[in-house]
Amino acid sequence: MTPDTTDPAARPRVTLARLAALMLRIGATGFGLGMVGMLQQEVVTRRSWLTQQDFADGIALANLLPGPTAFDVAVYVGHRLRGWWGATVSLLALLAPSFLIMIGLSMTYLRYGEAPKLHGLFAGINAAVAALVLSVAYRIGIASVKGARQAALLVVAFGALLLHANLVALVLACGVAGALWLTPRPDGSS
Amino acid sequence: MTNLVRLFLVFAKIGALVFGGGIAMIPFIQREVVQHYGWLTERQFVDAIALGQITPGPIMISATFIGYKVAGLAGAAVATLGIFLPSFLMTAVAAGQMVRLRGNPRVAGFIRGVLPAVVAMLVVAAASIAKPIIGDWRLALLSLAALALLVRLRVDAVYVVIGAGLAGLLMFR
Numbered sequence: 001m002t003p004d005t006t007d008p009a010a011r012p013r014v015t016l017a018r019l020a021a022l023m024l025r026i027g028a029t030g031f032g033l034g035m036v037g038m039l040q041q042e043v044v045t046r047r048s049w050l051t052q053q054d055f056a057d058g059i060a061l062a063n064l065l066p067g068p069t070a071f072d073v074a075v076y077v078g079h080r081l082r083g084w085w086g087a088t089v090s091l092l093a094l095l096a097p098s099f100l101i102m103i104g105l106s107m108t109y110l111r112y113g114e115a116p117k118l119h120g121l122f123a124g125i126n127a128a129v130a131a132l133v134l135s136v137a138y139r140i141g142i143a144s145v146k147g148a149r150q151a152a153l154l155v156v157a158f159g160a161l162l163l164h165a166n167l168v169a170l171v172l173a174c175g176v177a178g179a180l181w182l183t184p185r186p187d188g189s190s
Numbered sequence: 191m192t193n194l195v196r197l198f199l200v201f202a203k204i205g206a207l208v209f210g211g212g213i214a215m216i217p218f219i220q221r222e223v224v225q226h227y228g229w230l231t232e233r234q235f236v237d238a239i240a241l242g243q244i245t246p247g248p249i250m251i252s253a254t255f256i257g258y259k260v261a262g263l264a265g266a267a268v269a270t271l272g273i274f275l276p277s278f279l280m281t282a283v284a285a286g287q288m289v290r291l292r293g294n295p296r297v298a299g300f301i302r303g304v305l306p307a308v309v310a311m312l313v314v315a316a317a318s319i320a321k322p323i324i325g326d327w328r329l330a331l332l333s334l335a336a337l338a339l340l341v342r343l344r345v346d347a348v349y350v351v352i353g354a355g356l357a358g359l360l361m362f363r
Contacts, residue, residue, distance in 0.1 A: 027247045031348050032212065035247075057288045064297055065284060067205065067277020068212035068248040075278050079285035087282040091274065098247025099270055102254040103263070105241050110259065113237060122233065123322070124358020125240040127329045128351045130320035131336035132243070136213040137312035138341055144210075144305040153303060157310035167221055171207055171307050178303015183295035 014049050014081045016089050023074060023093035035070035035094075043077050050080055071095075149181055193261050194268050200227070201253055201272030208277070209301060210308045212242075212249040215273070217311035219256070220318065229260050236319055243351050250274065328361050 022042055030038045036059065043049045050058075055073075058080070062072035071094060078090030112118065145154055153174055160170050204218040216239060224235045242252030250273055257269025284291050291297055323329035336354050339345040 029246055031246055031346065032243075032249055034346070057292070058285075060292055061281065061284055061288055064291060064301055065277060065280045066208045067274070067281065068208070068250050071212075071248045071250070071274065072277055072281045075281040076285050079282045084282060087278065087285070091278050095247060095251070095270065095274065098245050098251040099254055099266070101245050101247075102241065102251050103258060103266060105245060106255045106258040106266070109237065109241065109255070113234075118359075120358040120360070120362030121355045122237055122240075122358070123326075123329055123362060124332060124354040124356065125351055126233070126236050126319065127323045127333035127358070128336045128354030129236050129239050129243075130316050130323060131333045131340060131354075132239075132347050132350065133213060133216055133312050133316040133319060135337055135340035136211065137309050137316060140210050140214075140305055140312070141309040144302065145309060150302065150306050154306040154310055157307040158314075161310055161314045167218055167311065168203070168207060170311070171209070171304055174303045174307035175300040176303065178301065179296045179299040181299070182302040183299035 014047075014086075016082060016085060019078060019081060019086055020089050020093040023078070023090050024097060026074070027094040028097035030070070032068075033070060036073055039070065039073055039077060050077065054080060153177060194264060196227075197257055197260055197265055198268045198272040201257070201269045202276055205250075205273040206276035208250070208273075209304045214308050214312065215250055215252075217315045219252070220315055223256055230256060232318075233322070234259070240351050240355070243347055329358070332357055332361075 026035050026038050026042070040055055044052050044055045055077070058073045058076035059069070061076055062069045065072055074090045074094045075087050078086035078088070080086070082089070113122070141154075145151060157170060157174060200222050204215055204222065207218060208215045219238075220235060223229045224232060230238060238252045238255045239249070241255050242249040245251055251270070253269040253273040254266045257265035257267070259265075261268070320333060323333055332354055336350050339350050340347060
């Protein structure tokens with residue numbers, strides 16, 4: 001059980017405006033998982049809005065739930081500080097900068113993206129994106145495919161994909177298999 | 191069903207299934223947006239991922255590009271809201287239930303089961319994304335170099351994507 005940081009008397013009340021300002025800044029300057037580190041530094045180290053334990057709980061939660069880790073952590077921070085209003089402010093402020101930048105990039109891309117002069121640019125990017133996706137598969141695989149049962153699931157998943165299985169069904173079936181056969185033992189080992 | 195409603199539902203479904211980080215959206219996007227609905231070509235899909243990577247914020251912001259391409263500004267807003275809403279709702283609801291949720295072995299087991307499937311899906315997606323570059327030894331080499339930078343040297347993906355784009359420009363002048 002975490003120390004009770006929800007006790008309003010024990011914690012300074014963070015205004016929604018300050019929360020929004022922080023999330024806007026992180027959304028405008030952070031990339032991917034790097035935002036988790038930025039959030040931790042600002043929310044725990046510099047401003048003491050949450051304890052380290054409370055923040056770590058947020059990361060653990062993000063790993064259990066769908067969605068990008070940094071986004072989930074930001075929503076968690078907002079909710080811990082100011083409930084649903086805080087969570088909503090985190091959602092909107094974190095995404096607003098990237099949303100606007102992406103609109104600008106989309107307009108530019110749709111106008112000039114198919115220009116023959118830029119063929120090389122996008123061919124190079126294609127090479128990098130293939131490598132990026134494979135590197136993430138590698139990272140998740142190393143970190144989370146452990147033991148014979150998970151290896152078996154990996155093989156089954158590959159087989160199902162070769163047969164063009166429905167992806168939603170595949171993910172849910174593997175999840176249910178995990179909930180039945182991959183539950184952690186009470187002593188904490190796997 | 192109007193395009194906007196369909197956009198929202200497709201992206202909300204994907205948003206509810208992205209386990210293991212934002213990149214895990216890619217197999218779903220490819221299956222739904224490219225192969226099923228034909229909203230993007232394979233090339234635009236790869237470029238959408240790259241745009242999401244070089245834009246600050248979560249990579250799932252690629253959804254904004256796809257929505258914009260399909261239905262303009264309203265489409266961008268609907269697709270973005272759709273893909274982020276499920277994790278927003280689940281995280282906010284769970285924030286108060288943290289202790290119970292983390293201690294639940296079924297939840298932990300579910301994720302342990304899902305991640306191998308995510309790995310398989312990403313490998314298959316990477317192979318499909320790599321198709322256009324395999325025929326060209328320079329691009330294949332560039333891809334291997336990018337992989338080495340990402341995995342061995344842990345270079346930030348933003349720089350790898352931008353660097354590879356510039357290298358491509360120089361190769362094909």
